[in-house]
Amino acid sequence: MCGALHSAKGKGVKTSSPDRLPIQHPEYRYPASRNPYFQKLRELPGRVAISDQQTEAYPGEWRRQFGDAKPPEGRKLHVEIGCNGGHVTLEWAARDPESAYIGLDWKMKQIHRGAEKALQRKLGNLIFLRAHAERLPYIFGEGEIDALYLYFPDPWPKKSQRKNRFINPGNLDRLARIVRPGGTFHIKTDHPGYFEWMEASLKEAQPLWDVLERTADLHKDHPDPTRLTIPEVTLFERIFVRERLPIHSLKLQRRN
Numbered sequence: 001m002c003g004a005l006h007s008a009k010g011k012g013v014k015t016s017s018p019d020r021l022p023i024q025h026p027e028y029r030y031p032a033s034r035n036p037y038f039q040k041l042r043e044l045p046g047r048v049a050i051s052d053q054q055t056e057a058y059p060g061e062w063r064r065q066f067g068d069a070k071p072p073e074g075r076k077l078h079v080e081i082g083c084n085g086g087h088v089t090l091e092w093a094a095r096d097p098e099s100a101y102i103g104l105d106w107k108m109k110q111i112h113r114g115a116e117k118a119l120q121r122k123l124g125n126l127i128f129l130r131a132h133a134e135r136l137p138y139i140f141g142e143g144e145i146d147a148l149y150l151y152f153p154d155p156w157p158k159k160s161q162r163k164n165r166f167i168n169p170g171n172l173d174r175l176a177r178i179v180r181p182g183g184t185f186h187i188k189t190d191h192p193g194y195f196e197w198m199e200a201s202l203k204e205a206q207p208l209w210d211v212l213e214r215t216a217d218l219h220k221d222h223p224d225p226t227r228l229t230i231p232e233v234t235l236f237e238r239i240f241v242r243e244r245l246p247i248h249s250l251k252l253q254r255r256n
Contacts, residue, residue, distance in 0.1 A: 023134040029053055037108035041115070041130060049115035051108070051130035060141025066100050068124030075100050076146040081133050081166075082153055084235070086114025086126075091231040093118070093126035104129040104136075133166060136178060143180040152236045155191035167198045169205040176208035181256040185209070188218065188249045190240045195248035202252075213251035220246070 018029035030052035032038070041051045046067050058065055063072030076099040080089045083103030093101040103126070105111050111130040118126045131139060156164045167187065179185060189195050195216065202209060219225035225233075225241045237247060 023132055026138070028135075033108070035108050037112045040112055041108060044112070044115050045119070047127055048118050049111055049128045049130065051111070055129045055131040056135065056138045059139060060144055062102065062127075062140065062144060063100055065127060066125055068097070070098070070100075070125070077102070077144060078147045078149070079104065079140070079145050080149040080151070081136070082150060083110075083114065083128070085110045086117065086128060088149075088151070088231040088234055089126065089128075090114065090117055090121065090123065093123045094121060095231075097125055099125065101126045102129060103127075104131055104133065104139075106130070106132055134171075137174045140178040142177055143183075145179045146183045148175065148179055148183070148185040149187075150185070151188045151234050152190060153187075153194075155189065155194040157191065157193065162197070165194065165197060167194075167201055169201050172201060172205040173208065176206070176254055179254045181254050183254045184212065185252040185254070186249070187252075188234075188237070188247055190236075190245045190247060192216070192246075192248065195250075198250060202250075208255055209252040210255055211250065212253045213249065215249050216246060218247040218249040 018027055019031035021028040038051070041049050047065050048067065063075050063077060078092065078099055079102045080092075081104055083089050083105050084107075086103045089101050089103035093099075103111075103114060105114075105128075108130050111128045115128045118128065129139070150166070153166050154164070156162055175185065187198060189198070199214075202211070219228070219241060222228065226238075228238070228241065230238075233241065240247060
């Protein structure tokens, strides 16, 4: 896909601006923004929040970027895609200070909100990234992540929208490159159609993932799932549980 978009420099052909290239293109660059949180993110102290192009400055070196400065050797790196305001990631980081956590989302205000809470709680093992999930292969190095999470991605339910779904064979292949052999990828959705799509995508992808756990009703054996709290459930998940919607879950493991 990217190869067809290379420009013919020096031959009178106008080249594409880096911020107008496809989001997965190696030379893509984030554009400047007038959103007030664009600057606010840059004013936060330390590296509690990193945004846009700067998120691609540390592939393979993320364990060395955390404010608590713990030895990177042997430290597990957990990454949540679509973390929103970091409700789940904040609790994970607070409960597990020996591991390192990264929450990624596209919305500047939500990332700023999560970063402020991390500062208030003095969580030096947590970094928030404002970045596009399609750029993950440029953000992280090969096999750098121990555990990856994606909870309740947009299901894009209309047939014309399905091409926008994040879980597809290509992305499953790309994500496998940045998860270590033996590492895990946990996905949850309330949308049965998207769950079927995920399983079909897994079959079409390269044989890089094994299915560790698979369920179409994650909380069916819990005596009262409405009593579950964050981080056992997300904010959205609590709503779905109250509405008695079954939670579909896939836990994958990167093959050796």
